Amino acid sequence: MKIVILGGVAAGAKAAAKARRMSADVEIELYTDDTHISYSACGLPYYIEGNFEDYRLLLVRSPEEFEKSGVKIFLQNRAAKILPYSKQILIENLVTKQAYLINYDKLIIATGARAVVPNITNIDLKNIFTLRKLEDGIAIKEKVLNSKSAVIVGGGYVGIELLEALVRQNLHVTLFEYAENIMTIFDEDMSKLIYEQLMSISNGRFEIYTSELVTEFSGDNSGVHTVRTGSGKEIKTDMVIVAAGAVPNVEIAREAGIAIGETGAIKVNDRMQTNFEDIYACGDCVEENLIISNTKIWMPLGANANKEGRTAAINACGGEEHFHGVLGSSVTRCLSLTMSMTGLTEKRALQLGYDAVFAKVTKNDKVGFMPDANNITLKLVADKKTGLLLGCQAIGSGDADKRVNTVTSALLAGMTVDEFYKNDITYAPPFSPTIDPLLNAAQILLAKIEKTSDEKI
Numbered sequence: 524m525k526i527v528i529l530g531g532v533a534a535g536a537k538a539a540a541k542a543r544r545m546s547a548d549v550e551i552e553l554y555t556d557d558t559h560i561s562y563s564a565c566g567l568p569y570y571i572e573g574n575f576e577d578y579r580l581l582l583v584r585s586p587e588e589f590e591k592s593g594v595k596i597f598l599q600n601r602a603a604k605i606l607p608y609s610k611q612i613l614i615e616n617l618v619t620k621q622a623y624l625i626n627y628d629k630l631i632i633a634t635g636a637r638a639v640v641p642n643i644t645n646i647d648l649k650n651i652f653t654l655r656k657l658e659d660g661i662a663i664k665e666k667v668l669n670s671k672s673a674v675i676v677g678g679g680y681v682g683i684e685l686l687e688a689l690v691r692q693n694l695h696v697t698l699f700e701y702a703e704n705i706m707t708i709f710d711e712d713m714s715k716l717i718y719e720q721l722m723s724i725s726n727g728r729f730e731i732y733t734s735e736l737v738t739e740f741s742g743d744n745s746g747v748h749t750v751r752t753g754s755g756k757e758i759k760t761d762m763v764i765v766a767a768g769a770v771p772n773v774e775i776a777r778e779a780g781i782a783i784g785e786t787g788a789i790k791v792n793d794r795m796q797t798n799f800e801d802i803y804a805c806g807d808c809v810e811e812n813l814i815i816s817n818t819k820i821w822m823p824l825g826a827n828a829n830k831e832g833r834t835a836a837i838n839a840c841g842g843e844e845h846f847h848g849v850l851g852s853s854v855t856r857c858l859s860l861t862m863s864m865t866g867l868t869e870k871r872a873l874q875l876g877y878d879a880v881f882a883k884v885t886k887n888d889k890v891g892f893m894p895d896a897n898n899i900t901l902k903l904v905a906d907k908k909t910g911l912l913l914g915c916q917a918i919g920s921g922d923a924d925k926r927v928n929t930v931t932s933a934l935l936a937g938m939t940v941d942e943f944y945k946n947d948i949t950y951a952p953p954f955s956p957t958i959d960p961l962l963n964a965a966q967i968l969l970a971k972i973e974k975t976s977d978e979k980i
């Protein structure tokens with residue numbers, strides 16, 4: 524049997540390694556248009572920031588290691604067309620420009636996502652970058668090391684992580700966000716808080732402008748030197764990074780008749796199987812099931828890609844493995860600020876028809892007399908009608924992510940706020956206040972839910 528894998532960063536590389544572990548006999552070939560495989564794209568901002576100098580630390584497994592285990596790797600070989608009825612793929616060698624057909628018994632599509640390139644005048648100028656692949660990260664780092672200023676276009680996860688990276692490399696950074704808020708994946712009140720807290724630690728090292736559309740770049744042969752916005756701002760800069768979001772690479776799948784879901788990513792069942800029995804898909808090119816609401820979501824994240832790649836490989840090798848979905852959990856950091864969330868925001872809960880109610884608290888993450896005690900703001904969301912806990916957002920310089928990670932287990936277990944409030948959370952002064960902020964929030968939320976049910980009686 525021959526398994527062909529398209530794409531080799533997180534999902535594709537994981538699928539190849541797992542398929543090899545599943546069977547020593549199966550023939551495995553991995554084709555990618557990239558120059559590298561099996562690397563941590565998540566680590567790129569931290570490489571740019573200067574946490575380590577050698578980009579090779581981002582590599583998980585080299586093509587040589589794969590080859591040694593009998594997995595054939597074809598770098599810079601792009602899949603141009605999938606022919607599902609003859610079980611063939613048209614591959615284009617990007618170096619020789621030659622095209623050739625290959626056969627498969629099982630196909631795993633792991634073509635991931637690409638950075639959105641907005642329609643801005645002169646976006647092709649030198650020193651304007653997007654960050655998605657390892658080679659993007661290497662090129663950006665090179666430019667950062669001989670720059671004094673940078674503009675970032677986009678205030679989502681990647682833009683915010685890059686803000687930290689460039690500030691720590693002593694560049695003066697200007698970030699423009701088209702929307703009214705940065706980090707719009709959070710509720711509006713929480714996004715505003717992120718903005719305020721970031722600006723409070725700026726110390727003149729960076730500016731963030733929201734509701735500001737970048738309309739034009741200008742420069743010369745040496746590259747970009749000016750960024751203009753719709754409101755008439757004009758910023759001189761040595762470099763620009765466009766972090767305007769990502770879209771799934773689904774074109775070859777769509778052309779082949781593989782079903783695309785409502786989110787725009789490939790539709791799969793919980794075995795990562797597409798509408799073609801012998802074609803699986805995994806990673807950033809597929810949509811996920813959002814466990815809480817049983818609705819579809821596109822959550823292009825590294826942990827999901829790895830779990831899905833593993834699931835696809837097991838099933839392609841004749842095993843039986845299921846990936847039930849995601850909770851929508853994420854975390855990131857910008858300088859001293861941690862931002863984390865899981866489950867539904869208040870806004871998303873309302874959109875999905877829940878009777879959403881929330882509690883928000885700002886507390887110390889540890890007992891106040893501890894020198895490293897810091898603030899966190901927690902927002903817990905629940906459904907008034909059923910009392911079900913729906914989600915948690917946490918922002919602050921304190922330990923935000925550990926609170927969110929406590930809630931992930933509660934969401935998976937389908938707990939009500941009442942049940943969650945009984946949680947026996949650890950306490951000692953260096954770790955949390957006597958009553959953890961999570962339980963403070965749960966208590967307020969419970970009171971709101973109970974008040975509502977009293978009112979209804």
Ligand SMILES: Cc1cc2nc3c(=O)[nH]c(=O)nc-3n(C[C@H](O)[C@H](O)[C@H](O)COP(=O)(O)OP(=O)(O)OC[C@H]3O[C@@H](n4cnc5c(N)ncnc54)[C@H](O)[C@@H]3O)c2cc1C
Pocket residue numbers: 529530531532533534535536554555556557563564565566567568600601602603633634635636637654655656681772775805806807808823824825826827828
């Ligand atoms: C800067 C940055 C920071 C991130 N930080 C985090 C984080 O902190 N936590 C987290 O969970 N996630 C993070 N992510 C997301 C995470 O990196 C992705 O979820 C993960 O890389 C997805 O892996 P993938 O293999 O599905 O797709 P990709 O990484 O997109 O890889 C797909 C590969 O397929 C290749 N390909 C595409 N089309 C074809 C074709 N037709 N033929 C052959 N090859 C093709 C692509 O060139 C690419 O090499 C981050 C991403 C970026 C860019």
